[in-house]
Amino acid sequence: MNTPALTVSGLSHAFAMRTVLEDVNLRLDAGRAIALVGPSGCGKTTLLNLCANLLSVQSGRIDNTFDCTAMLFQQPHLLPWKSVLDNIALGLKARGMPRAERLAAARRMGHALELDDIAIEQFPGQLSGGMQSRAALARALVLTPDLLLLDEPFAALDIGLKGQMHQLLLAEMARRPLAVLMITHDVMEAVTLADSIIVMGGQPGRMRWRLDLPIPPAQRSDEWIYRQTALLLAQPAVRTAFNLPAAAVSHRAPVEPPGDADPSAPLFSGTAVAGSVTPAKSPTQC
C-alpha cells in the first residue's frame, strides 16, 4: 500500500490577471515536516490555501492522499460565544460524534496541551493569547489529522510561548507519523521544526532554495539551530529571495550534530531550485 503524501506539481495561480505563484513543485510524505519561508507577498498563504482546498487549482496539480487534513491559521479563530471545550470539540461535532464522547476527547486533548479544567470551561476571550493558541492547536489535533497545515499560527507569541508550542508540536510529531506543511516568517522556527525548508521569493512567487536538514528535529540542540539559521540566511540565493543586502559570510565550521546523529550526514547542503537566481544543478522537483 502506498504511504500517504501531498504532491504539488507545476502549480501556478493567478488572482484576476496577476500571477502570484509559478511552477511550484513539492512532495510531503507522512511523518515529515516542510517549512515554507519567504518575503511577504510571495504566495506562501496562497499555496497553503490551495493545499487546503480553500482555493481551486487553476493550473498544475495537487494530490493529497492523507486521510485527514487540519489547518491552523495565524489567528486562533475560536468562536467567542462557545466555551473553550466546545471550541476544541467543534470538528468532532461536525463529524457527528456524540456530545459526551466528543467533550471527553476535547478535554483530554486540552489537558495534553496543558489547558487545565478552569481554562477549558472559560470563553476564548477570557484566555491569554498563548492559551488561545493552545486551544486552536487542540481543536486541530483532536481530529488526529495525518496532515497539518500551519499558516504562521505562532507568529504573535513571545519567544517563550512560541518555544512551548514548538515542544507540543514536536511531541505530537514524535508520537505518530504526522506530516506538517508550515509557513513561517521566522527562519529559526523553520530550522527548529522542519525536515526541509523551502525558500520562496519573487513575484510571481517561485521556489528559490531548498535545504534538507540532516538531523531529526528532536535531536537538534539550540546551538545547532542557531548555526543552521545563520548559514541559511547567509546563502546568496536566500538573501536575494528576501531582498536582503549581500552579507559577509562566516566560514567558521558548522557545529557538530548533537547526540547520536549520523556524523557522516552533511551539515549544510542547500539546493537552488530550477528557475531560481542560482542555476539549479539538481532535479527540478523538491
Ligand SMILES: Nc1ncnc2c1ncn2[C@@H]1O[C@H](COP(=O)(O)OP(=O)(O)OP(=O)(O)O)[C@@H](O)[C@H]1O
Ligand atoms: N484573494 C485575493 N485576491 C487578490 N489578490 C490576492 C488574494 N489573496 C492574495 N492575493 C495577493 O497574492 C499575493 C500573494 O499573497 P499571499 O498572501 O499568498 O502571500 P504571502 O507570501 O503569504 O504573504 P505574507 O507572508 O505577507 O502572508 C499578494 O500580492 C496578495 O496581495
